[in-house]
Amino acid sequence: MEIAQIVGLALLTTIFLLILRQEKPVMAVLLSIAFAVVVFVFLMEKMASIVEVLKELTRRAEINYFFLTTILKILGVAYLAEFAASICIDAGEQAVAKKVEFAAKIIIGVLAIPIIAAILESLLELMPG
Amino acid sequence: MMNIDIIFRIAGIGILISILSIVLKQAKKEEQAEMLTLAGVIVVLIIVVQLMSQLFTVVRSVFNL
Numbered sequence: 001m002e003i004a005q006i007v008g009l010a011l012l013t014t015i016f017l018l019i020l021r022q023e024k025p026v027m028a029v030l031l032s033i034a035f036a037v038v039v040f041v042f043l044m045e046k047m048a049s050i051v052e053v054l055k056e057l058t059r060r061a062e063i064n065y066f067f068l069t070t071i072l073k074i075l076g077v078a079y080l081a082e083f084a085a086s087i088c089i090d091a092g093e094q095a096v097a098k099k100v101e102f103a104a105k106i107i108i109g110v111l112a113i114p115i116i117a118a119i120l121e122s123l124l125e126l127m128p129g
Numbered sequence: 130m131m132n133i134d135i136i137f138r139i140a141g142i143g144i145l146i147s148i149l150s151i152v153l154k155q156a157k158k159e160e161q162a163e164m165l166t167l168a169g170v171i172v173v174l175i176i177v178v179q180l181m182s183q184l185f186t187v188v189r190s191v192f193n194l
Binding site for chain 1: 132133135136139140142143144146147150151166169170173174176177180181183184185187188189190191192193194
């Protein structure tokens with residue numbers, strides 16, 4: 001029943017945020033950051049087990065291990081960027097959030113380049129002549 | 130395991146500081162109220178920064194970034 005814990009904590013945090021936002025908006029932002037981090041860390045333990053299963057499947061299918069690590073890195077970058085961007089939007093700073101998303105897109109692009117190159121290379125091998 | 134007490138601690142500090150700053154403003158001590166707000170924000174910021182470093186460690190170990 002992890003979802004019950006998270007729902008309860010979320011409702012509680014919402015009530016605290018409603019009280020804090022009128023008096024001290026900075027405190028409200030800090031509290032929402034803390035809530036986001038607590039939920040994130042809690043779910044990362046579950047994510048670790050998913051990643052373990054994926055690694056096992058990759059090992060059995062004998063796929064190049066490099067592809068899985070690239071995908072995991074992209075996942076990590078996307079999760080972190082989304083986390084920061086949503087907090088920035090919450091605090092009313094859309095411009096900062098857009099910059100974080102932009103940076104995440106470029107970093108993901110850089111991480112994805114080796115996979116694109118590998119696809120092109122295998123295409124060239126398939127093509128005759 | 131979730132550490133819920135950190136949420137309670139931050140919410141508690143926030144509510145306490147807002148009440149105390151209202152009291153100080155009523156007593157015509159605006160400067161002290163501002164100082165109190167600043168101090169509270171810094172204390173909570175230190176807690177949050179420690180949490181963030183924990184988060185980054187966890188993410189780095191899960192996704193081997």
